[in-house]
Amino acid sequence: xxxxxxxxxxxxxxxxxxxxxxxxxxxxxxxxxxxxxxxxxxxxxxxxxxxxxxxxxxxxxxxxxxxxxxxxxxxxxxxxxxxxxxxxxxxxxxxxxxxxxxxxxxxxxxxxxxxxxxxxxxxxxxxxxxxxxxxxxxxxxxxxxxxxxxxxxxxxxxxxxxxxxxxxxxxxxxxxxxxxxxxxxxxxxxxxxxxxxxxxxxxxxxxxx
Ligand code: ADP
Ligand code: AMP
Numbered sequence: 121x122x123x124x125x126x127x128x129x130x131x132x133x134x135x136x137x138x139x140x141x142x143x144x145x146x147x148x149x150x151x152x153x154x155x156x157x158x159x160x161x162x163x164x165x166x167x168x169x170x171x172x173x174x175x176x177x178x179x180x181x182x183x184x185x186x187x188x189x190x191x192x193x194x195x196x197x198x199x200x201x202x203x204x205x206x207x208x209x210x211x212x213x214x215x216x217x218x219x220x221x222x223x224x225x226x227x228x229x230x231x232x233x234x235x236x237x238x239x240x241x242x243x244x245x246x247x248x249x250x251x252x253x254x255x256x257x258x259x260x261x262x263x264x265x266x267x268x269x270x271x272x273x274x275x276x277x278x279x280x281x282x283x284x285x286x287x288x289x290x291x292x293x294x295x296x297x298x299x300x301x302x303x304x305x306x307x308x309x310x311x312x313x314x315x316x317x318x319x320x321x322x323x324x325x326x327x328x329x
Contacts, residue, residue, distance in 0.1 A: 121200045127228035128288040130235035131310045137204040147196050150204040176283030185215040208292045225299040228310035239281045243270040
């Protein structure tokens with residue numbers, strides 16, 4: 121199954137995608153993770169993307185479309201995948217239509233106040249992509265999955281979060297009607313707790329498998 125996860129930053133896309141990909145045995149393709157790796161490795165793409173990411177802006181469409189085209193051509197995508205963080209603009213969605221057959225778009229809806237709380241307390245593992253929140257971490261500072269030290273993302277500061285939410289509402293939210301018009305959209309209440317969101321998504325995906 122080829123699945124898109126759509127929702128604002130902090131909605132829980134990465135949290136749910138990682139768990140569901142483990143369950144279904146398909147890759148999680150997070151464009152944010154791919155770009156952060158490129159920035160860390162100082163590749164040509166990383167050097168171009170860094171400024172946009174630090175400002176909370178979208179990296180130009182042509183860079184993202186190229187990244188996704190390469191990634192979807194890899195063998196592990198043959199049995200399905202979850203796109204986490206792509207597409208984020210209508211031109212990206214139109215480009216994707218030419219290279220992939222999407223089965224379902226999972227939309228997670230969360231209000232802005234909760235998103236700000238989630239993003240300001242988020243801690244991530246840059247090695248394996250696992251995501252945590254300070255409210256449940258206690259005094260733990262390393263990743264449960266791989267032992268790496270957890271960090272706070274540079275773009276999870278208050279000013280950048282504000283920009284990212286604005287960018288979401290202006291540039292990404294139009295994808296909700298784009299996919300709803302194609303009959304692909306399934307919307308979920310992302311305000312529920314992590315296990316409840318997971319159960320509702322799996323119920324819908326299970327019915328389609
Ligand atoms: P996204 O990938 O959509 O940006 P994440 O999955 O990284 O969002 O989640 C953002 C933060 O919110 C993380 O700290 C995560 O632990 C927390 N979180 C995710 N889902 C929920 C939920 N349903 N309820 C409360 N907190 C959540
Ligand atoms: P994320 O990890 O999904 O929150 O993404 C972090 C940052 O990477 C975003 O704020 C953008 O700067 C950039 N990014 C990730 N995915 C995309 C995309 N599909 N289009 C444009 N920029 C992206």
